[in-house]
Amino acid sequence: AKTVSRNQFQFYVASVDSEMRERKQMEKDLHQALLNNEFHIVFQPQIDYKNHTIIGAEVLLRWVHPTRGFIPPDIFIPIAEDNGSIVGIGNWVLDQACKQAAIWQKKGHCIKLAINLSAVQLRDTTIDKHIKDTLAKHHIEPQYLEVEITETGVMEDVSKAISTLNSIKDHGVSTAIDDFGTGYSSLSYLKKLPIDKVKIDKQFVHDLLIDEDDTSIVNAVIQLSKSLHLKVIAEGVETEEQEAYLVSRGCDMGQGYFYSRPVPADEFLTYLLAYDKK
Ligand code: C2E
Ligand code: CA
Numbered sequence: 001a002k003t004v005s006r007n008q009f010q011f012y013v014a015s016v017d018s019e020m021r022e023r024k025q026m027e028k029d030l031h032q033a034l035l036n037n038e039f040h041i042v043f044q045p046q047i048d049y050k051n052h053t054i055i056g057a058e059v060l061l062r063w064v065h066p067t068r069g070f071i072p073p074d075i076f077i078p079i080a081e082d083n084g085s086i087v088g089i090g091n092w093v094l095d096q097a098c099k100q101a102a103i104w105q106k107k108g109h110c111i112k113l114a115i116n117l118s119a120v121q122l123r124d125t126t127i128d129k130h131i132k133d134t135l136a137k138h139h140i141e142p143q144y145l146e147v148e149i150t151e152t153g154v155m156e157d158v159s160k161a162i163s164t165l166n167s168i169k170d171h172g173v174s175t176a177i178d179d180f181g182t183g184y185s186s187l188s189y190l191k192k193l194p195i196d197k198v199k200i201d202k203q204f205v206h207d208l209l210i211d212e213d214d215t216s217i218v219n220a221v222i223q224l225s226k227s228l229h230l231k232v233i234a235e236g237v238e239t240e241e242q243e244a245y246l247v248s249r250g251c252d253m254g255q256g257y258f259y260s261r262p263v264p265a266d267e268f269l270t271y272l273l274a275y276d277k278k
């Protein structure tokens with residue numbers, strides 16, 4: 001028994017060690033990734049349930065590593081947040097999003113883009129000015145930009161987050177709270193934070209019609225958002241049945257694979273043109 005446990009211990013040490021090494025390597029690679037042009041952005045449509053139109057798109061970051069290939073953002077974003085490279089990367093996403101919005105606007109398609117703002121970016125005192133300057137650089141009106149933040153992102157310093165979000169909103173950029181329901185004191189934050197929109201987390205939408213608890217949570221979030229005069233969007237909508245239920249409950253908007261996966265800019269435009277004709 002002793003040898004077994006020692007072997008297990010050694011195995012554990014070895015795997016933690018290699019995990020550490022892998023993480024260190026990824027930290028280094030992240031710093032290079034921007035310079036090496038390894039990132040790109042994709043777009044996922046957001047559907048307005050009232051008029052059945054595309055009201056905008058969420059911008060999502062993609063990293064194709066030169067040797068490891070596609071690395072999911074859920075893996076590399078937390079590391080980029082830890083080593084601070086998320087600030088440069090996040091600024092790049094904002095710039096690319098505005099650049100794309102300008103290209104589409106020239107073609108006559110005014111699309112509102114929602115970008116994910118990391119808690120680390122939100123703590124940067126120049127973020128509001130940076131957003132304003134980037135919009136101006138690309139001649140994009142602020143009403144065509146939205147920032148998505150998570151509750152966990154604002155927990156650390158709530159009053160600071162409130163003032164930063166307020167100045168972002170003062171520029172005319174709208175705000176959304178992401179992954180709603182997954183964090184801690186959701187309810188108190190909803191009241192305190194200057195936000196326009198609530199995004200119901202996809203984990204509640206997934207089993208919406210199967211799990212009664214999820215049904216209750218989704219119903220409650222829609223009701224609550226309405227009472228607080230906030231727009232509410234469901235993410236992770238994958239089926240017609242989910243959409244029908246959300247519409248019946250008065251959910252304002254939806255986003256998910258049922259409409260489209262996140263796709264590159266040219267594919268998004270094709271989708272948009274086809275959708276308009278429906
Ligand atoms: P998120 O902001 O909650 O983004 C929604 C995630 O759900 C995306 O995953 C999207 O591809 C996925 N999704 C959309 N529709 C469906 C659906 O119908 N079913 C399922 N199962 N999933 C769906 P993705 O692109 O892998 O991004 C994961 C997370 O990484 C994002 O979660 C966000 O927290 C973060 N992230 C992505 N891009 C950025 C970025 O530019 N900046 C920052 N700070 N974070 C980002
Ligand atoms: Ca998001």
Ligand code: CA
Pocket residue numbers: 178179199201202235
């Ligand atoms: Ca989310």
Ligand code: CA
Pocket residue numbers: 179
């Ligand atoms: Ca998430």
